[in-house]
Amino acid sequence: MITLENLKKYAGQRLIVDIDRLHIKEGQRIALLGANGSGKSTLLKLISSVIKPDEGQINIKKEKPVYYMPQQSYGFSSGVYKNILLALGKDFKREERRQMAAAALKQFGLEGLKDKRGDRLSGGETQRLALARLMAAPHDLLLLDEPTGAMDIEAEKAVEKAIVDYCKKNSTTLIMATHSPRQALEIADRLILMHEGSVVEDTSPAKLIESPQSQWGKVFIEHKKF
Amino acid sequence: MDAFKEAFGLIISFDKELYGIIALTLKMSLSSVLISCLIGIPAGVAIGSRNFKGKGLLMKILHTLMGLPPVVAGLIVFLLLSRSGPLGSLKLLFTVRAMVIAQVLLISPIVTGLTASLVAVKTPTILETAAGLRLSRPTKLKLILSENKAPLISVVLTGFGRAISEVGAISLVGGNIQHRTRAMTTAIVLETGKGNFKFAIALGFILIIIAFVINSIASVFRGEGYDYA
Numbered sequence: 001m002i003t004l005e006n007l008k009k010y011a012g013q014r015l016i017v018d019i020d021r022l023h024i025k026e027g028q029r030i031a032l033l034g035a036n037g038s039g040k041s042t043l044l045k046l047i048s049s050v051i052k053p054d055e056g057q058i059n060i061k062k063e064k065p066v067y068y069m070p071q072q073s074y075g076f077s078s079g080v081y082k083n084i085l086l087a088l089g090k091d092f093k094r095e096e097r098r099q100m101a102a103a104a105l106k107q108f109g110l111e112g113l114k115d116k117r118g119d120r121l122s123g124g125e126t127q128r129l130a131l132a133r134l135m136a137a138p139h140d141l142l143l144l145d146e147p148t149g150a151m152d153i154e155a156e157k158a159v160e161k162a163i164v165d166y167c168k169k170n171s172t173t174l175i176m177a178t179h180s181p182r183q184a185l186e187i188a189d190r191l192i193l194m195h196e197g198s199v200v201e202d203t204s205p206a207k208l209i210e211s212p213q214s215q216w217g218k219v220f221i222e223h224k225k226f
Numbered sequence: 227m228d229a230f231k232e233a234f235g236l237i238i239s240f241d242k243e244l245y246g247i248i249a250l251t252l253k254m255s256l257s258s259v260l261i262s263c264l265i266g267i268p269a270g271v272a273i274g275s276r277n278f279k280g281k282g283l284l285m286k287i288l289h290t291l292m293g294l295p296p297v298v299a300g301l302i303v304f305l306l307l308s309r310s311g312p313l314g315s316l317k318l319l320f321t322v323r324a325m326v327i328a329q330v331l332l333i334s335p336i337v338t339g340l341t342a343s344l345v346a347v348k349t350p351t352i353l354e355t356a357a358g359l360r361l362s363r364p365t366k367l368k369l370i371l372s373e374n375k376a377p378l379i380s381v382v383l384t385g386f387g388r389a390i391s392e393v394g395a396i397s398l399v400g401g402n403i404q405h406r407t408r409a410m411t412t413a414i415v416l417e418t419g420k421g422n423f424k425f426a427i428a429l430g431f432i433l434i435i436i437a438f439v440i441n442s443i444a445s446v447f448r449g450e451g452y453d454y455a
Binding site for chain 1: 348352355357358360361362372373375
């Protein structure tokens with residue numbers, strides 16, 4: 001689905017992403033783990049073409065469209081429901097769009113906020129809106145950057161289930177940056193641990209948790225609570 | 227106190243000269259602001275919504291031009307439009323058009339600089355979100371303008387405030403000619419100098435009323451009155 005080759009991105013003189021080769025198969029659910037500044041968000045921005053690499057290539061099968069939720073999503077000032085309709089664009093018939101938007105509102109617990117302005121929501125509500133906008137329609141490739149960082153644990157768990165169900169139903173390839181090994185275990189079938197822009201561990205969730213191979217894998221797992 | 231009474235009398239009697247000056251001032255100010263916004267808002271959005279090489283220097287130049295003294299702007303336009311100047315053949319000196327040109331020179335950098343600074347606050351996040359949703363380019367542009375509606379209205383108001391209150395540039399290139407280029411501010415200066423306070427007070431009072439009405443209309447468009455629910 002996606003192949004990264006000799007990918008490099010600099011911030012001034014500092015190398016912030018440095019990946020020799022990484023292949024992601026269709027339908028995989030990948031959790032990108034790593035400390036702040038490890039390059040997770042930059043990697044997602046590179047794959048989504050929000051920023052361009054300084055060196056290397058990103059090849060996406062059949063140039064499938066990449067849908068991406070940034071770490072700081074913006075709720076547009078129109079109502080929550082209209083935000084979702086906007087994201088659905090003109091690809092669907094009017095009635096179909098309404099049904100899809102209503103289903104997304106329900107799935108992410110936004111029915112009560114349907115008419116509230118998107119730019120006047122709390123952090124957790126904005127994240128739920130961002131997910132509802134993105135996941136109202138089926139997509140092949142989804143990139144999420146810490147999508148539950150501002151949510152309470154109850155909302156977080158509901159969203160995790162919604163993400164897994166969505167990916168299974170639509171055979172969506174998912175790459176999600178997260179700080180939480182618990183969340184990674186809940187959602188992903190492959191874990192990639194990044195440190196200083198490089199991949200230091202690329203394995204199954206069970207293997208990373210039970211027997212991390214790299215020094216950073218051990219440090220990360222030890223310091224994170226489950 | 228008598229001067230105030232007489233000023234009020236001029237207003238309610240629809241004094242022809244007074245209202246002629248007001249009409250000319252509004253025509254000049256609205257034209258200047260419209261042209262300045264047509265130049266400055268797209269330029270400000272283009273500068274403020276992205277990072278590029280030389281942006282820092284461009285912003286410094288803009289900030290310098292934002293503080294351009296009106297008499298200097300007036301002098302530049304005067305020299306350009308004077309009979310021996312490069313644009314002398316257009317015969318625009320001492321016309322309302324010349325006053326508008328001088329004001330556009332003053333106001334465009336203000337509109338551009340303020341738009342660039344204000345748009346830079348939200349726009350990178352708006353653009354990143356819109357890119358993630360794969361929204362079209364026209365939709366992105368529409369979102370930049372609609373999501374920055376309140377600050378952009380403030381920019382237009384600032385431009386209008388500058389236009390309607392300006393004296394130096396328009397008196398230099400307009401000449402303060404009765405019935406032709408006399409604006410409210412230049413008339414206030416002239417009438418105060420002559421000791422004709424009632425006319426000056428009436429004009430000053432109407433200037434304040436105009437500012438209040440325009441701000442009230444703008445606050446409706448800005449969507450003020452926040453929903454705290």
